[in-house]
Amino acid sequence: MPVSDLTNSAQDYLKLIWTATEWSETPITVTVLAERMRVRPSTASDSIKKLKDQGLLIHAPYGTIELTPAGSAHAVDMVRRHRLLETFLVQVLGYGWDEVHDEAEVLEHAVSDTMIERIDQRLGRPTRDPHGDPIPSADGQPHRPGAIQLCHAEPEGEVTVVRISDADPAMLRYFSDIGLTPDAKLTIQKQRPYTDTTTITLSGQQKNIDLGPTASNAVWVT
Amino acid sequence: MPVSDLTNSAQDYLKLIWTATEWSETPITVTVLAERMRVRPSTASDSIKKLKDQGLLIHAPYGTIELTPAGSAHAVDMVRRHRLLETFLVQVLGYGWDEVHDEAEVLEHAVSDTMIERIDQRLGRPTRDPHGDPIPSADGQPHRPGAIQLCHAEPEGEVTVVRISDADPAMLRYFSDIGLTPDAKLTIQKQRPYTDTTTITLSGQQKNIDLGPTASNAVWVT
DNA sequence: CTTCAATGTTAGTCTTGCCGAACTTGGGTG
DNA sequence: CACCCAAGTTCGGCAAGACTAACATTGAAG
Ligand SMILES: [Mn+2]
Ligand SMILES: [Mn+2]
Ligand SMILES: [Mn+2]
Ligand SMILES: [Mn+2]
Numbered sequence: 001m002p003v004s005d006l007t008n009s010a011q012d013y014l015k016l017i018w019t020a021t022e023w024s025e026t027p028i029t030v031t032v033l034a035e036r037m038r039v040r041p042s043t044a045s046d047s048i049k050k051l052k053d054q055g056l057l058i059h060a061p062y063g064t065i066e067l068t069p070a071g072s073a074h075a076v077d078m079v080r081r082h083r084l085l086e087t088f089l090v091q092v093l094g095y096g097w098d099e100v101h102d103e104a105e106v107l108e109h110a111v112s113d114t115m116i117e118r119i120d121q122r123l124g125r126p127t128r129d130p131h132g133d134p135i136p137s138a139d140g141q142p143h144r145p146g147a148i149q150l151c152h153a154e155p156e157g158e159v160t161v162v163r164i165s166d167a168d169p170a171m172l173r174y175f176s177d178i179g180l181t182p183d184a185k186l187t188i189q190k191q192r193p194y195t196d197t198t199t200i201t202l203s204g205q206q207k208n209i210d211l212g213p214t215a216s217n218a219v220w221v222t
Numbered sequence: 223m224p225v226s227d228l229t230n231s232a233q234d235y236l237k238l239i240w241t242a243t244e245w246s247e248t249p250i251t252v253t254v255l256a257e258r259m260r261v262r263p264s265t266a267s268d269s270i271k272k273l274k275d276q277g278l279l280i281h282a283p284y285g286t287i288e289l290t291p292a293g294s295a296h297a298v299d300m301v302r303r304h305r306l307l308e309t310f311l312v313q314v315l316g317y318g319w320d321e322v323h324d325e326a327e328v329l330e331h332a333v334s335d336t337m338i339e340r341i342d343q344r345l346g347r348p349t350r351d352p353h354g355d356p357i358p359s360a361d362g363q364p365h366r367p368g369a370i371q372l373c374h375a376e377p378e379g380e381v382t383v384v385r386i387s388d389a390d391p392a393m394l395r396y397f398s399d400i401g402l403t404p405d406a407k408l409t410i411q412k413q414r415p416y417t418d419t420t421t422i423t424l425s426g427q428q429k430n431i432d433l434g435p436t437a438s439n440a441v442w443v444t
Numbered sequence: 445c446t447t448c449a450a451t452g453t454t455a456g457t458c459t460t461g462c463c464g465a466a467c468t469t470g471g472g473t474g
Numbered sequence: 475c476a477c478c479c480a481a482g483t484t485c486g487g488c489a490a491g492a493c494t495a496a497c498a499t500t501g502a503a504g
Contacts, residue, residue, distance in 0.1 A: 042465095042482085042484080043461070046483085047461080061469085062481080102334075103333075106332045112328075114321075122316075252452055253450090253451065264493075264494080271453090
């Protein structure tokens with residue numbers, strides 16, 4: 001099941017489709033896919049058709065997009081590569097967690113299976129990347145924790161941060177500054193629905209922190 | 223002078239043209255370039271023309287190929303990337319010296335300037351790669367030792383291996399087996415011109431070893 | 445000085461990935 | 475229930491990189 005016969009672009013599409021449903025239920029649309037791939041919808045639509053012709057996904061015109069088992073296997077392989085590389089860059093080359101995503105986005109297509117195996121070995125077979133995302137094991141099983149976004153969490157008791165989206169490096173630096181990282185514990189003080197603000201307190205601190213929707217959507221807790 | 227605006231293929235052409243004259247004087251031809259790029263001569267010829275149009279090399283039809291200062295700067299950058307990556311794979315990820323070339327050939331186009339700098343730092347600014355090839359420093363100066371191929375060396379006194387071509391992994395494994403690696407010392411017993419055999423003795427061993435032209439062309443000594 | 449084979453170039457075609465423009469579809473809204 | 479608009483699709487075109495086939499040049503041998 002090597003990934004090598006697919007183009008970089010095909011690998012990215014599959015990975016994106018797979019990750020879109022990793023933390024939320026709503027299936028991905030052509031427009032969102034195009035935005036994430038930084039291409040026009042017409043391009044994404046074309047590409048979807050080609051992937052369908054290769055048997056990697058199921059898609060009827062104007063219908064939903066769903067990976068086949070073959071497509072899913074490729075996607076999981078790419079996710080594994082991406083997250084192992086991010087972890088490697090932090091642990092071995094001293095990168096910050098806000099610097100690794102773009103680097104990994106390119107490297108994931110370039111490293112061999114051999115190199116991925118050596119990195120995995122060198123890191124002691126990690127199960128989570130620097131943002132708390134689970135690293136699927138070599139046999140392709142993801143470990144999916146049951147987590148919800150901070151903005152949807154009830155203000156009761158202490159929760160643990162399990163995952164922070166790596167989409168915005170500047171936001172990651174802000175989170176570092178205030179001590180909001182995977183495994184941090186915090187208490188949700190208040191959810192203000194129409195102000196779209198979530199007030200939290202990090203355990204061990206007294207200070208209340210107000211988070212807007214961008215931040216409270218990016219943080220997942222249990 | 224970042225290399226990023228060039229295609230992978232352009233980067234490889236420039237690197238190949240540069241390295242062709244690193245250890246020998248004869249300028250590279252279109253046919254040889256095509257072979258090394260694993261491409262047809264017509265493709266190589268086309269590519270040369272495009273690089274000429276970009277001002278990266280000088281070339282009149284049917285004439286010689288020569289890099290401009292701009293082309294040379296890009297080439298040196300690629301050589302630096304390639305050799306730092308090979309060294310990194312050996313030192314940090316436990317690769318054998320026969321395994322690194324193909325991996326580096328792909329990675330060199332994918333890693334960022336930042337990653338190259340961190341690798342260089344992590345390795346303590348090495349000056350030679352696992353095959354003895356000099357690593358140009360970040361400012362682009364290559365360190366060129368005055369070495370000659372084993373097949374052209376006179377059979378007098380002890381010489382030191384400075385460089386072994388990494389073109390053939392199987393040959394590298396053979397060299398490992400017999401203990402012929404960069405910095406090894408050896409004595410040339412005899413050159414048999416028309417048999418194309420070079421007989422050597424590695425210092426510390428008594429056994430004579432006969433090397434054919436493939437091997438004695440790949441090893442450079444001082 | 446001619447010839448010719450090796451070397452190099454040009455022309456035409458494919459594939460991939462992208463675009464913009466124009467068209468189709470289908471789920472609300474009035 | 476008809477309409478409309480956002481979402482999705484199709485189409486033609488372009489650039490890069492590869493190929494084959496045909497053509498051009500060079501220089502070495504006779
Ligand atoms: Mn990432
Ligand atoms: Mn990617
Ligand atoms: Mn190499
Ligand atoms: Mn390369």
